[in-house]
Amino acid sequence: MIWNEHHECMGRDQLASLQGERLRQMVERIYYNVPFYRNKLQEMGIEPGDIRSIDDLKKLPFTTKQDLRDNYPFGLFAVPQQDIVRFHASSGTTGKSTVVGYTHNDIMMWSEVVARSLTMAGVTKHDIIQVAYGYGLFTGGLGLHYGAEKIGASVIPISGGNTKKQLQLLEDFGSTAIACTPSYAAYLGEAIMEEKLDRSKIKLKAGIFGAEPWTEEMRSQIQQLLGIKAYDIYGLSEVIGPGVSMECSIQHGMHVFEDHFIPEIINPETGEVLPYGELGELVFTAVTKEALPLLRYRTRDLTRLHVERCDCGRTLVRMEKCVGRSDDMLIIRGVNVFPSQVESVLLEMSETKPHYLLVVDRQNNLDTLEIQVEVEDQFFSDEVKELEGLRKRISGNLTSILGLHANVRLVEPGTIERSQGKAQRVVDKRKLNEHKETP
Structure with a gap:
């Protein structure tokens, strides 16, 4: 099924023409309505009339998360406050939140791209979707909610957490689709087994999972635990929220809705635009947003783009699962480490659960990595010999993938704290120690 065949299956030349026109309109809008962008463009000697096609995108400046924080709360908005119908904000870990605003048309566009996303997962007006993303300043809950209502599905706005109620509604309401983080989906699957629920009463057929990185191994585990097909959805608050891209039934990457969000892949060190198929940092230009039309926003997510036509019939470019973030990447003794690499190894082993924690520390000026599994x-088992053998096998597998030795510590089932939102995979004590030492 395809929700919007005209825009999702548009010829590449026709799409480029549409993108170019929308980019021209956007640059003119931000030049005259956002002092931050006008100053940046003037510093580069660029005027709106210099932008004639999508090929001119690479001439324009980047926007970063720090730019949003520096202009907190409303400095990057391109419309007056009376045109803003909703605010969202990301919590962040340090500094000020990044605030995003939406006009009525922005909300309608957001609903449209999420409707396209849900349709890719086979959700229709005949389905009941349990939205277990958080509602509130986080964009996940309301983003999925409005898109589901647009296609006419019945929405259960349960939000995150309250696992017993989640399980009760899965049974009593007959939910056929669920939307939440992949780590919480795995947690729900474990809870179904622990509560010994009657699986025949669970009607789920599809899950729409995002907001955190997850691997193909975790997808397989979730599908087995919940008896569903698991789909990957991608988004970020600064660009719109969930619904920037989504997997179709072919599941060979997530289709980017390029009529609204123009993607690029750049070298994160130099800013050079890379060709299709090369790994780099993902950048988006939100050409149709009215309230916050971000120009070349650096997501810090690392991925590849593929332009070949998909077997589903859509012509939209596809992005691979993000392998990590250029700013969240752990550098341990000169080696780049992503938590997803650890997850991939552990989920290939039948003896381990999909719950782990990376603890990074610094002792005698040497970085150390402990992986709790x-x-x-x-x-x-109580047999020390058996556990030691398992520990050595896990350690060997991780060393071959990571390229460095980590201290593997096996822990009992249920030891690692479960998340009802984004999973906490890393504790970097180096940052904590450095913070304490700062005067």
């Missing part, structure tokens, strides 16, 4: 109940 939960062991499946039947493999957590």
Whole structure:
């Protein structure tokens, strides 16, 4: 099924023409309505009339998360406050939140791209979708909610957490689709087994999972636990929220809705635009947003773009799963480490659960990495020899993938804290220690 065949299956030349026209309109809008952008463009000697086609995009300046924080709260808005119908904000870990605003037309556009996304997962007006993303300043809950209502599905706005109620509604309401973080989906699957629920009463067929990185191994585990097909959705608050891109039934990457969000891949060090198929940092230009039309926003997510036509019939470019973030990447003794690499190794092993924690520290000026791994109940034995053998096998597998040695510590089932939102995978004590030492 395709929700908007005209825009999702448009010829590439026709799409480029549409993007070019929308880019020209956007640059003119921000030049005259956003002092921050006008100053940046003037510093580069660029006027709106210099932008004639999509090929001119690479001439324009980047926008970063720091730019949003520096202009907190409303400095990058391109419309007056009376035209803003909703605010969202990301919590962040340090500094000020990044605030985003929406006009009525922005909300309608957001609903449209999420409707396209849900349709890719096979959700229709005949479905009941349980939205277990958080509602509030986080964009996940309301983003999925409005898109589901647009296609006419029945929405259960349960938000995150309250697992017992989640399970009850899965049974009693007969939810056929669920939207939440992948880590919480795995948690729900475990809870179904622990509560010994009657699986025949669970009607789920599809899950729409995003807001955090996850691997193909975790997808397989979730699909087995919940008996569903698991789909990857991508988004970020600064660009719109969930619905920037989405997997179709072919699941060979997430289709980017390029009529609204123009993607680029750049070298994160130089800013050079890279060709299709090369790994680099993902950049978006939100050409149709009215309230916050970001120009070449650096997401810090690392991925590849593929332009070949998909077997589903859509012509939209596809982005691979993000392998990590250029700013969240762990550098340990000169080696780049992503939590997703650890997850991939652990989920290939039947003895381990999909719950782990990376603890990074610095001792005697040397970085150390401890990986805490939960062991499946039947493999957590009192036999020290058996556990040591398992630990060595996990350690060997991780060393071959990561390229460095990590201290693997096996822990009992249920030891690592479960998340009802984004999973906490890393504790970097180097940052904590450095912060404490700062005068």
